[in-house]
Amino acid sequence: MKLTFLYAAITAGLLTTGCSSTSVADSSVAGGPVAVSNWHNTNDDFAGLKKVTFADDLYLAVSKSGVYNKENVYVMPAGYHWATFEELEERLKEWKGKNGSRALGKYNYHGLGGWDKYAFDGVQRRDFIYANTAKNDRVVYAGISENKITVHKSSWDANYTNNNKVTVKNWAGFVLIKD
Numbered sequence: 245m246k247l248t249f250l251y252a253a254i255t256a257g258l259l260t261t262g263c264s265s266t267s268v269a270d271s272s273v274a275g276g277p278v279a280v281s282n283w284h285n286t287n288d289d290f291a292g293l294k295k296v297t298f299a300d301d302l303y304l305a306v307s308k309s310g311v312y313n314k315e316n317v318y319v320m321p322a323g324y325h326w327a328t329f330e331e332l333e334e335r336l337k338e339w340k341g342k343n344g345s346r347a348l349g350k351y352n353y354h355g356l357g358g359w360d361k362y363a364f365d366g367v368q369r370r371d372f373i374y375a376n377t378a379k380n381d382r383v384v385y386a387g388i389s390e391n392k393i394t395v396h397k398s399s400w401d402a403n404y405t406n407n408n409k410v411t412v413k414n415w416a417g418f419v420l421i422k423d
Contacts, residue, residue, distance in 0.1 A: 277317045283308055284321065284417075288364055289357035292417075293321075297348055297390050298339035301422040302332060304353060304384060310367035312404070312415035314378070324420040326375040329382040331421055340391070348391035352384050353416065362386055362414075369416035377404045386416050 285308040286292040292306040305321065320326055339348075352372070355361055362368050371383040381402060403412040 275315050275317070277319055280319050280321050283318055285365060285367075288359060293420075294353060294357060296352075297350065298343075299332075299335035302327065302335055303420045303422065304372045305417045305420050306353075306364070307369065307415055307417040308365075308367070310369050310413060310415055312373065312412045314404075314410055314412075318418070320418070320420065323423050325423055327419040327421045328376045329374045329380055330376075332374070332384070332419060336391075345391035348389055350390055352386050352388065352390055354387040359386075368414050370414040371404075371412075372416045372419050373404060374419050379405070381405050384416075384419050 284292055285306045288306060290306075294304045294306075296302045296304065303324070305324075318326075350356070353359060353369070358364060359369075362370055370386050372386065373383050374380075377383055381404065383404070403409050
């Protein structure tokens with residue numbers, strides 16, 4: 245009987261393993277997997293997935309809640325993985341080497357795609373986070389131009405590495421790479 249229940253739970257997708265394509269993040273149920281449809285806001289003019297100017301495979305994916313919960317697990321959209329800071333940095337350096345940085349004057353998301361400065365759908369968002377943000381304090385800040393990879397003073401970046409904080413507000417979403 246117990247094995248039948250276990251098999252049913254596994255086939256229904258109720259149990260997860262370390263081998264799944266998920267990433268740590270936010271949900272109303274701490275520790276649980278968060279389906280893409282539950283975290284990804286697709287209502288803006290970019291359908292919540294804005295391609296950056298300097299790379300054909302790098303995107304900013306918008307959160308629904310604006311609150312990042314470190315105890316939860318996010319499922320990334322099919323065909324994408326959660327990017328590291330180094331993956332973005334590599335693409336930006338290559339682009340700047342060929343084109344310079346003057347052509348990258350647009351904000352990352354601030355005031356674009358239907359956003360009113362940092363707000364969209366009544367939620368404030370500032371920091372798009374990397375897969376390794378919790379280790380390096382790096383984020384893509386919505387309100388600086390694409391040619392900068394430094395953190396803005398209004399960012400909540402230090403809260404992502406603070407082990408005493410489980411949730412962080414003003415979370416904009418994830419930095420993703422299309423596979």
